[in-house]
Amino acid sequence: MRIALLVALKDLRQRLRDRSALLVSVVAPLGLAVIFSQLLAGATGFDATYVVSDTDGGSLARILREDVIGAFADGETIKVVDVATEAEARAAVEGGTADAAFLIPPGFSMAIGAGQAATLEVVGAKNEGLSTEIARALAQRFGDGVVAVQLSVATAVDLASAPPTEADIARIAGIAGGAPPPVALVDSTTELRQLTLATYFSASMAILFLFFSAQIGLVSLFEERRQGTLARILAGPIRPWTVLAGKTIGSFALGLFAMTVLVVATTLLIGARWGPPLGVVLMVVTAITAAIGISTLVVSFARTEEAAGAASAAVAITLGILGGTFSPTAQAPEVMTTLSLLTPHGWFMRGLGEMAGPAGTAADCLGAAAVLLVMGLVTGGLGIVRARKLVRAR
């Protein structure tokens, strides 16, 4: 073990002195995580401004404005602005100051109270499809509610034989419009457990480039063979497996160093929220194990330094794509989500996702961590058995 640590320390000294290793392990993933998270933060954010022209002024129009549209306005993501006329509302949409307009015509409340058809017009801006869709959905919700109230009232009239007044209808509609939905749906998978953009890119770049760090140790065996130092080491009083062990320990230490720097730096620089520290440590350690295991297996098939480097890079990028490091698999077809589970990248992101949200704990990532550990041990075991030929007497 002493020899393995000697080899590992020597390797670390070389790698830290070699700026390209630091570039690949730390600078590149950190830089890309910062760039992607900043670039795409604007592209994926949502906000909308709606204008309402209430030229009716009736009680039902007020309910629509205050209880339905107003309920969604939070002053930040969705803003609602009142204008006096239909023309002003249209101008706001045309001029780009509003994403959609609700046009409540004169006689709107009266028509509904009389059980007649009423028109509520929604005008959407050309390039604001999502904002317009939300506006339409709000209008539709109100319309559905009105129909339900009209049916209820009609039924009540049939039973009581006493026609309701407009005030009765407004009161009933108000109750219907302001009532909470009978069934509340909380989607914890897509909302609470989704990584923030900064966390997603920090984690995805970290695991992607971890594979490049992980391969450095074993690939350096080829370098040592080329420069004759491997033969010199093996001529000494050592057991050959200790060289492999040293290379693996060196890779692990480099991976751990890189991941630690990335977790801390992305947390401080771009506000990544990796999750509970214990869980993050578990995910990082098992991810490094998986990365080294797979890299060892890949490199064990190579005959030259160049082939080892090329094969490792190809595998790292392929697994990265399949594992959702370039785009979240949650937004990809089902088959991609399934394929991502064949990769350590997919499980790493999944493990961090499980811990995301205010109620997340380290225990939530145990499943993903176990999968990563098994991946690492199985592939690493096979790789070490195959890689023994690299340090064996010929």
Next chain:
Amino acid sequence: MSTQPDDAVSPVADSPAGAAPAPGPVVEPAPRPGPAAGASVVLAVRDLRKRYGDIEAVKGVSFEIRQGETYGLLGPNGAGKTTTISMICGLLERDGGSVTLDGTPIDVGAVAAKAGIGYVPQELAIYPDLTARENLAFFGRLYGLGGETLKARIEEVLELIGLNERGNDRTDRYSGGMQRRLNIGIGLLHQPRLLLLDEPTVGVDPQSRNAILESIAALGKAGMAILYTTHYMEEAERLCDRIAIIDGGEIRAEGTQKELVALIGQKDEVRLALTGDLHSAARAAGAVRGVTSAAAKGDIVEVIATDAGRVLPRLLEAVEGAGAHVRGVELVTPDLESVFLHLTGRALRDAE
């Protein structure tokens, strides 16, 4: 063409019972100038064999090296020198034979015993991105050195190889000669019982080569057992107490330089440029004790003698006594090149 000289002599005198005798002619053991009398055998190689497919790279090589002895394996590239040395230090599996260091078998799996070997490979084997001190420290620790002992040895070795001023520089900033010296220094660091030097001066400029050879000669004098492979005849002649001529994976002959030369039965030649009566001079020269023959050819008298160095004063006295005046003397002694040519039918340089 036969490479077996008719006057080839006895098998290895000190081969243990049951061990295969060294192939090819081997001269009788003579008093060795290097090792002290009764010096213990450090390395014993017996019937070493290695085959790559149909090619038998090493065909039953046997030899011994005693404490304080520098033993040379002289042969062209591809003769089996590196394969032999690689099997000795456990880098190559051997197909047959045995290697012992101070009586302890050395095998691929041997760990502790290999600590007694210092290996200097033919190609540079140093880390270019580490300094000389860092290179030495890493390999020193590999051999179990540490603490003050390691520090002291690093300084000693840097002094020996003349790199103490540049010890903190990265080795990729060294000249080729400096890298070569460090390559050797690493092999010496742990003060091994046996130093294996595999063509350590290949590609080295003459000045650095001279410095390297002086360092190795000093190590031999200090009592280290050294196995030195080379295809440079001059290096073998200068450094080695005993030399084995190796070609085609087998040792063709073994002994001191003098023994090897004697083996081929070739004598020294003295060319005397004279004025005066050359025929009288030739007759007088032929009568000198130790002279085999003498003949006048033009203004030269060619003399064949068994030991020209010893005969020369009497020879000059004889020809001048016969009335001739000596204008010049040329002494031609047979060397290892002649031995190699005699044994293999090829010149050493042609065989590379």
